[in-house]
Amino acid sequence: MDNRSLIDRLKDTHSLEREQWIQLIDTFTDADREYAADTARAVAQGIFGHDIYIRGIIEFSNICRNDCLYCGIRRSNTSAERYRLDEDEIISCCDAGRRMGFMTFVLQCGEDGAYPAQRLAALVQRIKERHPDCAVTLSAGEMEYADYKLLREAGADRYLLRHETASEEHYKRLHPASMSFSHRMKCLEDLRELGFQVGAGMMIGSPYQTSGDLAEDMLFLGRFRPHMIGIGPFIPHKDTPFADMPAGSYELTLFILSLCRIMLPHVLLPATTALGTIRPGGREQGVLAGANVIMPNLSPDEVKKKYMLYDNKICTDESSDKCVRCIDLRLERIGYRPVSARGDYHV
Numbered sequence: 001m002d003n004r005s006l007i008d009r010l011k012d013t014h015s016l017e018r019e020q021w022i023q024l025i026d027t028f029t030d031a032d033r034e035y036a037a038d039t040a041r042a043v044a045q046g047i048f049g050h051d052i053y054i055r056g057i058i059e060f061s062n063i064c065r066n067d068c069l070y071c072g073i074r075r076s077n078t079s080a081e082r083y084r085l086d087e088d089e090i091i092s093c094c095d096a097g098r099r100m101g102f103m104t105f106v107l108q109c110g111e112d113g114a115y116p117a118q119r120l121a122a123l124v125q126r127i128k129e130r131h132p133d134c135a136v137t138l139s140a141g142e143m144e145y146a147d148y149k150l151l152r153e154a155g156a157d158r159y160l161l162r163h164e165t166a167s168e169e170h171y172k173r174l175h176p177a178s179m180s181f182s183h184r185m186k187c188l189e190d191l192r193e194l195g196f197q198v199g200a201g202m203m204i205g206s207p208y209q210t211s212g213d214l215a216e217d218m219l220f221l222g223r224f225r226p227h228m229i230g231i232g233p234f235i236p237h238k239d240t241p242f243a244d245m246p247a248g249s250y251e252l253t254l255f256i257l258s259l260c261r262i263m264l265p266h267v268l269l270p271a272t273t274a275l276g277t278i279r280p281g282g283r284e285q286g287v288l289a290g291a292n293v294i295m296p297n298l299s300p301d302e303v304k305k306k307y308m309l310y311d312n313k314i315c316t317d318e319s320s321d322k323c324v325r326c327i328d329l330r331l332e333r334i335g336y337r338p339v340s341a342r343g344d345y346h347v
């Protein structure tokens, strides 16, 4: 079957065989990518119109016990200047975000031992009391079932935990032996069972990734059916073992975004900061390829540069309100509008 027919088939049946995914990934042309983007954009517009959900992301600690080989805030990076915001600082960011129209706050961090589940749960509760009409999304890494349960009971609505790669062999090349593929997958199952809206996802072009690995990612996403999918290109960070590895492909990232939208029409799909980092206007192209979420950075200005997962991350030397205005303009230029709404997952 030719690539266009595969894209049509994905639209009709919402699934493909492993070999078909590999064919698409290995042989797609610019014309195939445009065809997928047109299809994905029509699917997204049919559900969301020209509305883009905005989520304010607050990167509240870059202290991390893990040592993921790709990540700029890995434990072994002694050049990273570490910081941790306290509850009052995080809440001020949410308050400021609410005034700017945000109704989802995404709290992201390294796996910081000083923020165990109990402390995070108390924080979530305070945020939900102040902003009962808003959603709280956590992205705080791997925990145990009882921890996630505490967070859910405290009122957290959503949890982002990219699976990073659905191939165990590949997982082992991206992470130290102390981390386990099966535990990360179990976390995703636990989160779903607890009633979170769950986000999975992966980097495109992470070191050693093959088209077979990426096919496994697509098969996994089709099976697991997450509510959200976070996808961005891998971008090297100078102080990691992957400093000299090439960045992921911009075109492949856009293509995969479109295929995700076509496979899971209702999924919440951000145009990520990493996509905007490898190419100016990348996030806008992400929206035109089927993304429907943008996550401006609401972290305090002093820490934005310290949450460096990869080199040259954009939006780190602008104040949050300037960043929000910039996104508004960018969306307007392509005929979309940011909406002030929780933007929950609906079928």
Ligand code: SAH
Residues within 6 Å of the ligand: 070, 071, 072, 108, 109, 110, 111, 139, 140, 141, 142, 160, 161, 162, 164, 202, 203, 232, 233, 234, 235, 236, 237, 274, 309, 310
């Ligand atoms: N500690 C949390 C948050 C991790 S940072 C957790 O474990 O989920 C959020 C995401 O950034 C990661 O899941 C990873 O996919 C992405 N990321 C990390 N390093 C990156 C890099 N060098 N290039 C692109 N994306 C990266």
